[in-house]
Amino acid sequence: MSDLIVDYDLLNNSATQLSEIKKEFKELGEWKKEITSVVGASELQKAMTDFIDNWDDNRKKLLEDLDSVGKMVEGTRDAFIGLDNELAKTGKKKK
Template sequence: MGDEGDHTRLDLEVIREMGIGLSNVKKAFDGLDKLSGTYGDDFGNGDLADKFEDFAKNWELSRKKLTDEVDSLSKIAKAAAKAYEEIDHQLAEAIRGAKDPKTAKKGK
């Protein structure tokens, strides 16, 4: 039974780290410069510059959607880790109270 607690603790750490990692991904996406209007003159060809401009506009929209989703997942992972940790703490307190009747009586 001791192994189960170790797995639970490890999973909480993985969830917490996932939330932090996703926050870092969001920050990286937020830090990317806008592509539209930046490189048009560098292509030398009007059609190629127009295609790149279309790509850049689509990328900005897609990046915004992706950033929002990553941010939501990050918040969910962090909240889940916190909730599981609180439940774990409450269960530990309940077990301690069940093992020590004096403590259980003091809590009432």
């Protein structure tokens, strides 16, 4: 029988980093008006608006995915902690 080793620090760090990345993407916010006001030509403004709208849609999807993965990492960590605690209790009862 082999031992399963879970790196709780890695899971904690991963959850923290995913949360920080999500925060950064979320805080990018609305910058469309700032960008398009700097661009003079109407054709360029339209192209920039289309690009920003596409970016906003993709950013929303990315935020959802970051949230999902973060929840999975936290759920995995919590499940292993719970299992570890249960196994520790069982081991103490046998002694």
